[in-house]
Amino acid sequence: MNAARDAFAGRDAFAGRDAFAGRVRAFLPAMLLAGALAGAWELYADFSGVQQDLLPAPHAVASALWSNGGSVWRNFTVTAEQVLLGLALALACGSALAIAIHLFPLLRRAVYPLAVGSQAVPIPVIGVLLVFWWGFGIFPKLVVIALICFFPIVVSTVDGLAAVDPEQPKLLRTLDASRWQAFRFAELPAALPAALSGARIALAVGVIGAFIAETSTPSSAAYSGLGREIIDNISSGFQTPRAYAATVVLFAFAVACFYALALAERVLVPWHARRRGATA
Amino acid sequence: MASTGYPPTQPGADPLNLWGNAREGSEVPTELQSRPQPADRRRASGDAPAVAVERVSRTYHGEGGTTVRALADVSLHATGGELLAVVGPSGCGKSTLLELICGLQQPDSGRVACAPAVLMPQRDLLLPWLSALDNAALALRIARVPRARARAQASALFDELGLDGFQQARPHELSGGMRQRVAFARTLLSGKSLLCLDEPFGALDAITRGEMQEWLARTLAAQPRTTRPTASTALSRTVVLVTHDVEEAILLADRVAVLSRRPGRVVAELAVEIAHPRSRTDPEVLALRERALSALGAGEPL
Numbered sequence: 001m002n003a004a005r006d007a008f009a010g011r012d013a014f015a016g017r018d019a020f021a022g023r024v025r026a027f028l029p030a031m032l033l034a035g036a037l038a039g040a041w042e043l044y045a046d047f048s049g050v051q052q053d054l055l056p057a058p059h060a061v062a063s064a065l066w067s068n069g070g071s072v073w074r075n076f077t078v079t080a081e082q083v084l085l086g087l088a089l090a091l092a093c094g095s096a097l098a099i100a101i102h103l104f105p106l107l108r109r110a111v112y113p114l115a116v117g118s119q120a121v122p123i124p125v126i127g128v129l130l131v132f133w134w135g136f137g138i139f140p141k142l143v144v145i146a147l148i149c150f151f152p153i154v155v156s157t158v159d160g161l162a163a164v165d166p167e168q169p170k171l172l173r174t175l176d177a178s179r180w181q182a183f184r185f186a187e188l189p190a191a192l193p194a195a196l197s198g199a200r201i202a203l204a205v206g207v208i209g210a211f212i213a214e215t216s217t218p219s220s221a222a223y224s225g226l227g228r229e230i231i232d233n234i235s236s237g238f239q240t241p242r243a244y245a246a247t248v249v250l251f252a253f254a255v256a257c258f259y260a261l262a263l264a265e266r267v268l269v270p271w272h273a274r275r276r277g278a279t280a
Numbered sequence: 281m282a283s284t285g286y287p288p289t290q291p292g293a294d295p296l297n298l299w300g301n302a303r304e305g306s307e308v309p310t311e312l313q314s315r316p317q318p319a320d321r322r323r324a325s326g327d328a329p330a331v332a333v334e335r336v337s338r339t340y341h342g343e344g345g346t347t348v349r350a351l352a353d354v355s356l357h358a359t360g361g362e363l364l365a366v367v368g369p370s371g372c373g374k375s376t377l378l379e380l381i382c383g384l385q386q387p388d389s390g391r392v393a394c395a396p397a398v399l400m401p402q403r404d405l406l407l408p409w410l411s412a413l414d415n416a417a418l419a420l421r422i423a424r425v426p427r428a429r430a431r432a433q434a435s436a437l438f439d440e441l442g443l444d445g446f447q448q449a450r451p452h453e454l455s456g457g458m459r460q461r462v463a464f465a466r467t468l469l470s471g472k473s474l475l476c477l478d479e480p481f482g483a484l485d486a487i488t489r490g491e492m493q494e495w496l497a498r499t500l501a502a503q504p505r506t507t508r509p510t511a512s513t514a515l516s517r518t519v520v521l522v523t524h525d526v527e528e529a530i531l532l533a534d535r536v537a538v539l540s541r542r543p544g545r546v547v548a549e550l551a552v553e554i555a556h557p558r559s560r561t562d563p564e565v566l567a568l569r570e571r572a573l574s575a576l577g578a579g580e581p582l
Binding site for chain 1: 379382383384397398399401402403405407408409418419421422423450452466470472476
């Protein structure tokens with residue numbers, strides 16, 4: 001009994017180490033490529049004679065990141081909060097709109113053109129209005145991010161909801177399911193993978209959305225985010241290495257969020273992740 | 281639109297808008313152990329046939345003015361407890377016939393009056409995010425049976441259907457034959473007295489299909505008595521089996537209706553009075569097979 005349990009535990013530990021090794025292997029190509037690009041960048045910046053203000057070398061960016069760590073971190077937390085809350089707002093509004101469009105085809109014809117058009121509105125055009133309405137706090141920025149993020153969520157969720165096997169409604173009808181039950185038992189779970197795919201696209205554009213939000217709606221806070229930090233360092237002080245340092249953080253944040261969502265997908269829609277055999 | 285009878289056939293004919301209209305006369309499926317519905321009792325006492333399809337025609341109008349006549353002047357009847365097989369070549373309107381019986385479509389002319397029917401579609405349509413047990417219990421969950429009780433009822437059926445041990449398996453982990461068994465469990469647990477099976481084994485390989493045919497014959501022989509113990513319902517489970525496999529029809533059915541090529545019309549009705557279990561090589565089975573095939577116009581030697 002004990003021996004069996006030990007053997008089990010041993011196998012688990014082994015499986016854990018294996019899983020870790022597997023994960024490292026999965027990320028190895030990306031890390032190697034990033035390292036190679038950084039090396040090439042370093043060589044180019046050092047030996048091509050390009051100006052430091054135009055393209056700082058990676059070591060200059062690293063040292064700017066190191067020496068301004070405190071302020072970069074505080075700005076990062078501001079931006080991260082905006083991105084995550086903005087994405088949550090976009091998910092809530094986007095999936096609600098998608099469900100409404102799915103259930104009421106009339107709404108699709110009425111709302112879709114407007115939703116598409118809204119993606120073409122340059123945010124600075126409405127930035128001042130948003131500040132006029134909601135002030136210098138976080139909310140106008142969340143609205144900007146949500147506005148940029150909600151579209152891929154709506155489109156992929158609407159498609160996901162409609163992708164149920166056309167025979168499925170007939171079956172459910174003969175099982176006496178109501179329209180709501182057909183939605184709850186079949187359409188909604190079937191749409192979940194597509195909705196999460198939409199969320200991943202939304203997240204990728206959401207990070208740049210935060211940059212747009214910070215630069216188009218002024219803030220009253222002491223730390224107003226990485227986007228503001230980048231713009232300030234580029235336009236006023238020619239502190240290019242500091243701008244690049246903030247950009248590197250944004251870059252890493254987008255990658256981390258993307259993989260966090262992939263992980264969530266594996267937990268929320270295991271049947272889909274397994275079928276795809278996906279790692280990300 | 282001359283369709284009357286019991287239960288009132290449901291309005292809302294087009295399949296793209298299945299829930300578009302208020303559904304009158306839809307009944308909550310009975311639980312297996314509950315008392316039989318009035319409809320069951322009526323049929324068991326012989327007041328009305330389980331399936332009455334009278335002179336039904338159905339034509340589809342496609343885009344661009346094409347019309348397809350699926351069914352032409354089809355009449356079919358089945359009494360309570362009977363297993364009626366409908367055989368015909370591909371595209372002869374068999375699926376249309378089942379959808380008419382299930383109330384998913386309305387005939388252009390003629391009359392359809394059937395007991396509350398449940399459809400078992402050709403593809404199993406199991407929901408990939410549910411376990412086999414929860415898939416089987418779907419009808420009970422739709423009828424608002426609490427989850428634990430629904431699972432217990434489905435689990436009891438799993439033993440009988442040879443699915444024991446597969447309760448927690450996800451559909452993608454099951455073989456084609458097992459998936460069809462789960463789909464059949466889901467169909468039975470709807471509590472409806474009329475089962476409409478649309479090519480249930482059409483997608484299986486020949487060996488599995490043979491096994492599943494034997495399994496279905498056994499199950500149907502045992503099913504009514506074991507899950508619906510009341511005397512009035514013992515013989516009331518009616519099955520309409522649609523297939524393109526003449527042998528399958530003769531092995532399983534009490535009566536075989538042979539449908540012609542499109543537009544489908546009934547060209548022969550054969551009573552199969554052979555005791556179960558039936559064998560493929562039984563001379564009586566072979567003789568009936570010849571008769572059905574010659575009715576289809578395919579019986580001549582090559």
